[in-house]
Amino acid sequence: MSDLFVQAKQAILATDKEKALEIAKRHLDAGGEPLEIISQGFVPGITEVGEQFGRGTLFLPELIMAAEAMMAVTDVLSAAMAESGQAGSATPAGSILVATVKGDVHDIGKGIAVAMFKANGYTVHDLGRDVEVGDIIDAAEKNGSRVIATSALLTTTMGEQKKLEETLKKSKLREKYVTLVAGAPVTQRWANRIGADIYAENAHTGVVRVSEKLMAG
Ligand code: B12
Known part of the structure; x- marks a missing residue:
């Protein structure tokens, strides 16, 4: 593993936001991929925490401190990821609504997924976190999201x-x-059990599976 990746993990474990931001910047300055x-x-790092x-x-x-450091770096890296993508491309890939469910404030992974979808040309409606099922459906009906x-x-x-x-x-x-x-x-088994169309273990597979599903019609 690259030395900078080891340092990135250690900065989160040490709950050192400034160090984490500095490492993220060094990675971007060197032309590294945000993801x-x-x-x-x-x-x-945050998994170990x-x-x-x-x-x-x-x-x-x-x-909480480790999460704050994690949020600060994912904000910076997600912005870089979204910028590097094809936003504004002539053939929009589709429209997706994203939310963290009611009672849940965890949104770091969702934030990464939002950035990945944007980078791949999707129009993303991000409802944030702690969102009621009713509000999710109302928003999808209003903004015409397909996913x-x-x-x-x-x-x-x-x-x-x-419930959704x-x-x-x-x-x-x-x-x-x-x-x-x-x-x-969440697992594939859970997705099958409740009848969801797609299970995504990470942001990348989310984009791949949504694209495949939309292309299949
Ligand atoms: C950071 C963190 C927090 C932060 C959240 C900050 C924030 N803004 O998100 C804070 C400190 C607020 C927090 C609070 C709590 N937490 Co917490 N938290 C975590 C921790 C350490 C990391 C989560 C994380 O961000 N991981 C990094 C991201 C990148 O991973 P991820 O979210 O899984 O996302 C990836 C995939 O799942 C997927 N993905 C996720 N969402 C989406 C969406 C889409 C569209 C797609 C395509 C993909 C995708 O893609 C991502 C990677 O590419 C986890 C431990 C863990 N291993 O999950 C505990 C953990 C989830 N928390 C836990 C607990 C218990 C709590 C609290 C109840 C603690 C308390 N006593 O108050 C509260 C609950 C608050 C609430 N009501 O929601 C437990 C849950 C246990 C359980 N069985 O349910 C865990 C597992 C820790 C533990 N081992 O006990 N937490």
């Missing part, structure tokens, strides 16, 4: 993705949309 250092440096938090060897204040993508990071909030499928069915709107589910506890 590369996110996925091989910063994400392993999460594991330590889960084991009880790291506490909420440090989790509804939801992110859930807590086992207690994944149920909102099931059920509410779409009840409202006779299910066939109108392609649904995508994502988030650390």
